[in-house]
């Protein structure tokens with residue numbers, strides 16, 4: 001059959017093609033994760049992919065690793081338990097903007113604060129896709145959703161700033177258009193011994209796109225192509241960053257990792273007894 | 274051994290979104306009846322841009338033994 005080597009190696013072909021809409025960015029972001037894992041030559045059996053609920057969170061069902069499809073917003077809570085039970089596992093969380101910043105916002109900030117070695121990839125499509133287009137914590141002010149028929153009056157979260165302020169030690173942003181950059185950022189996140197937060201800006205032509213007259217998936221991808229700028233460039237020429245989406249590595253700072261600190265406590269106490 | 278040397282389309286998995294068509298630097302691809310076709314396959318430079326952004330893994334560069 002006509003499948004690429006990456007598909008044959010890393011996907012549950014029986015579950016494909018996936019249920020995502022034509023042109024949904026989530027498929028591109030999922031492939032970026034697969035390429036990062038392949039580039040790092042990680043052992044498949046030593047990886048655990050955990051997701052919550054949402055279109056984005058369906059990714060875990062397609063990826064052929066140890067996987068856990070959990071409840072809405074709670075992927076990071078389950079992932080924390082998995083990492084504690086088996087600290088040698090590479091734990092990856094796939095989540096949506098609703099999943100990680102609305103119902104799961106608390107789990108996100110505390111996982112980041114603890115600097116637990118989990119790599120979180122948030123598929124941000126600025127909307128609740130799965131349930132039909134309700135506004136999410138990343139829906140821009142003034143934009144429309146089924147629950148914001150007159151325009152969203154909330155201010156939106158910058159997920160990367162949120163994760164960084166909460167204590168994540170590696171933070172980056174790629175997009176469905178900038179898929180190679182995203183792969184590189186995920187690789188760096190996986191190599192960081194601590195909490196890594198990678199935002200993948202997605203496109204949801206079906207709900208966010210339609211509600212906000214953004215046009216086809218191709219149009220939304222073109223928007224990303226034309227309106228993003230790498231932080232490295234903006235650091236040199238700040239004026240170029242105006243009204244642009246900042247992409248690339250946004251933060252990188254090594255700090256003690258949570259399960260290792262816990263292990264030290266156990267060691268200390270076992271010496272005493 | 275397989276030479277990784279040709280553009281392969283899995284029509285069954287193609288959802289006709291047009292992303293690969295738009296971002297192919299050589300304008301090799303087009304849509305026909307809701308599916309991608311390599312209309313100008315001879316112009317393909319095997320750059321992999323289509324594979325990179327196809328959400329459905331329906332187009333890729335692979336060797337003969339992948340077909």
Ligand SMILES: Cc1ncc(C[n+]2csc(CCOP(=O)(O)OP(=O)(O)O)c2C)c(N)n1
Nearest residue numbers: 054055056072096097098099127128129130
């Ligand atoms: C406890 C609970 N509350 C609400 C829901 C309904 N629900 C399912 S997915 C979802 C939002 C998904 O949005 P997001 O995480 O942004 O993912 P997307 O579908 O956009 O990829 C909601 C509210 C649920 N499944 N469980």
Ligand code: SF4
Nearest residue numbers: 020021024055129204
């Ligand atoms: S509703 Fe939006 S996010 Fe969900 S599969 Fe469709 S395009 Fe993707």
Ligand code: SF4
Nearest residue numbers: 297317318320321323
């Ligand atoms: S490999 Fe490059 S040139 Fe060939 S069809 Fe794909 S995008 Fe076009």
Ligand code: SF4
Nearest residue numbers: 287288290291293327
């Ligand atoms: S990007 Fe993939 S799904 Fe979309 S038209 Fe091209 S081959 Fe088909």
